Amino acid sequence: GKRVFLQDGDALVYPFPKLVEVLHYLNQKFPNLDRIAAYATAQDILRRSQDELRSLRELKLDILYLGVESGDDEVLQRVNKGVNYQQMVEAGEKTKEAGITLSVTVLLGLGGVEGSQRHSLETARILTDIDPDYAGALTVTLIPGTPLYEQARQGDFHPISPFQSLEELKIIVENSSFTDCFFSSMHASNYQAVRGRLPQDRERMIGQLEYVLKQ
Numbered sequence: 001g002k003r004v005f006l007q008d009g010d011a012l013v014y015p016f017p018k019l020v021e022v023l024h025y026l027n028q029k030f031p032n033l034d035r036i037a038a039y040a041t042a043q044d045i046l047r048r049s050q051d052e053l054r055s056l057r058e059l060k061l062d063i064l065y066l067g068v069e070s071g072d073d074e075v076l077q078r079v080n081k082g083v084n085y086q087q088m089v090e091a092g093e094k095t096k097e098a099g100i101t102l103s104v105t106v107l108l109g110l111g112g113v114e115g116s117q118r119h120s121l122e123t124a125r126i127l128t129d130i131d132p133d134y135a136g137a138l139t140v141t142l143i144p145g146t147p148l149y150e151q152a153r154q155g156d157f158h159p160i161s162p163f164q165s166l167e168e169l170k171i172i173v174e175n176s177s178f179t180d181c182f183f184s185s186m187h188a189s190n191y192q193a194v195r196g197r198l199p200q201d202r203e204r205m206i207g208q209l210e211y212v213l214k215q
Helices: 016-029 042-047 050-058 073-078 085-097 116-130 147-153 162-175 202-213
Strands: 003-010 035-040 061-069 101-108 134-139 181-184 195-198
Touching: 016 050, 035 042, 042 061, 042 085, 050 061, 050 085, 061 085, 061 116, 073 116, 085 101, 085 116, 101 116, 101 162, 116 162, 134 162, 162 202, 195 202
Parallel strands: 003 035, 035 061, 061 101, 101 134, 134 181
Antiparallel strands: 181 195
């Protein structure tokens, strides 16, 4: 009863008074509660006032998980993300200013083969600008019935190979600049798992990726 996750979608979309009610209820039912966590979109973070976010933090909403996906505005527009680079940076800053821990996720391969280099470098840039507490990398998985799957089937989107995915991951680790971030690619969608604190473990993580890429 020390940690609660508000499953399963974007909990921050819930009307503010009702969300406050939920957090009060959890604090009441779990007196020893340390932390409440939730997914959030940049849109919903931005529409909350700073006072509202601080109020949620006082009720132990201590960490938000934000899907950044890419730092490339062209990619974000193509996948209908609904926000651009600058708006996501603003959402990250707003979260941290409220004292809420921020964990972000990026998607390897979202730029396809042709946009791989730009997607990787722009993603490293947005991670630097957001400077989150935690960052995770996943690899795009094409799911039948989705627009991206159809684009790939029609030849309009060319998925990257497993080794290209590792190249993207290496570029992101090499070019991101953090104050103190726990970075991980420990997810079933990835082809190689690396984890560590950045910048402290950068050389070790790059070395692990280079070892695999040379095979």
